[in-house]
Amino acid sequence: MTTDNVSASIAVSTVIFTLTPSADGVLELCIPLVRRIREPYAGMWALPGGPLSPSEDLAASASRTLRETTGLEPRYLEQLYAFGDPERSPGERVVSIVYWALVGGDEAGQALTSENVAWFAADDVPPLAFDHNAIVEYALWRLRTKLEYSRIAHGFLGPTFTLAQLREVYEVILQKPIDPGNFRRTLEASRAIVPTGERVKGTRHRPPQLYRYNEESA
């Protein structure tokens, strides 16, 4: 379809968060970036994304670029914001509809790194193309804010997890220690998690219970 007098073209980009153990074993919040292969900003890192396909839903487009970039399925996906400043892109005007997503860190989808895809610590990204640095900052703010009042942390983990693992997710993202006892009680009271009855074996200490997320919870 050809249309005249279009006001702008539409792109969909996604800020993809995961947690991966760094060299010293500590979890680190990371996002994948892709290297641009054409102008403008050729050679610079940018958020994964691309033009909106004619018959594709916005969220489906975000989901697809996520899959193409990481080989993974999103555990959580939400629209972040539409960025449309006329000056944000040199040349043709582009309105970017940006999503943010969580993927599990255990799935080793990051083996998919290539010459043009790499993972960076979320609060230490290089200078990016367009206004993408500001977008990453905003997504990071939204992730931290939402984690405080919502129940999305399990999106970083597998189907079952211990409370210590879930607590570490909170601690890494919110960058502050959390009292284990209070954390347990708060979560149990919220009924966001259900004990599976299974326990982790082979720890050097008392074996912790495995939990799963309660899909039926409000």
Add this chain to the structure above:
Amino acid sequence: MTTDNVSASIAVSTVIFTLTPSADGVLELCIPLVRRIREPYAGMWALPGGPLSPSEDLAASASRTLRETTGLEPRYLEQLYAFGDPERSPGERVVSIVYWALVGGDEAGQALTSENVAWFAADDVPPLAFDHNAIVEYALWRLRTKLEYSRIAHGFLGPTFTLAQLREVYEVILQKPIDPGNFRRTLEASRAIVPTGERVKGTRHRPPQLYRYNEESA
């Protein structure tokens, strides 16, 4: 500028909230709608808005349609969501970037009603064009949610107001009574309001203090 292979065209719409006294003197939450004069959905009511102008910022576009529809300036304006389902509009695909806004009810901008612009109670709108009924519902949810943790209620009022007026705004939108004493203390503690020193005269009872919003507050 002409571009081939565009994925969709972009429109900006706005859900504009105001409070107006109804026939029996009770405040009512209202939004303006415009009658469509062309297909699709010709003759039906729809949210005010239009195509994005080539060099216009998204928020500026929302602000402009608000002004054209109501003759007023927004007291509060925020992006709501980008709606982009491929099936949401018959014919050409349209991605709508929707804003929501508050305007003061005292300014009588509603005198600007014409054949093609009318105000409706926010929770009693007629069947609308496109997916606009769902959009209004979402905006209403967002307004109520945001009012609970943010300080935007003064956007419905003039530069100065009594605590009773501000409390009525909360009561009408949240649809529940609020304790006057606790309301006063909560607001004073938050330092969101500043007493002007002036009082309203001519009431049948003790004259209330006038306050204004504290722009310096966090």
Add this chain to the structure above:
DNA sequence: GCAAAAGTGTTGACTTTACACCCATGC
């Protein structure tokens, strides 16, 4: 037994809610 992490109990500080009561004005 000892170390380490799981899991429980308890207390004080703080916040929220309900409601009693006094104050200032018009009539």
Add this chain to the structure above:
DNA sequence: GCATGGGTGTAAAGTCAACACTTTTGC
């Protein structure tokens, strides 16, 4: 004086944060 809403006081209930303590495992 009396009615009305403005404005203040206060105590009970609930929530939250700190931290001591008990339990269960591997070595």
